[in-house]
Amino acid sequence: MKGILIDPYQQNATWKDFDFEDYRTIQKTIDADTFDVTRIAKEEVMYIDDEGLMKEQKHYFTLELMHEFGKKARRYEKADVRSYVGKALILSDGGIGEALSTKMELGSLNDGSYSLLEFYYEKIGVAYCLKFHRLAEDYKIRVPKPRVIKFA
Secondary structure, eight states, X not given: OEEEEEETTTTEEEEEEOOOOSHHHXXXXXXXXXXXXXXXXXXXXXXEETTGGGSSSOEEEEEEEEEETXXXXXXXXXXXXXXXXXXXXXXXXXXXXXXXXXXXXXXXXXXXXXXXXXXXXXXXXXXXXXXXXXXXXXXXXXXXXOOOOOOO
């Protein structure tokens, strides 16, 4: 099985080949006792360290949504930046919860960040910009402020 391992401690994203046996394979790969799953594309999920904020050494990365299928390519508002602490693993789930090799493409950008692309029929389905960050001495995570929507 092939996945994309995101390692904010080494500040890189790499292809990871491994034999998937069960959930413990994911725990070992991302160095986590417990993990959570977040959907990042139609058939792609990211396994993240559920206790990343509680670990002594905290490094994080952000995924900035750059493009969605069926919409014009444009830079989204800063509210569309997602922050994650600790290592993460991207795999496909086929849209039904299975653990399969990822179909996303990994590339590097000129500014030291990475691109994550998912393709549908040779068109970009979802595109993210992946950036790495180190936390300040006080270990306070700097995340974008959520937008407040008021209803009449």
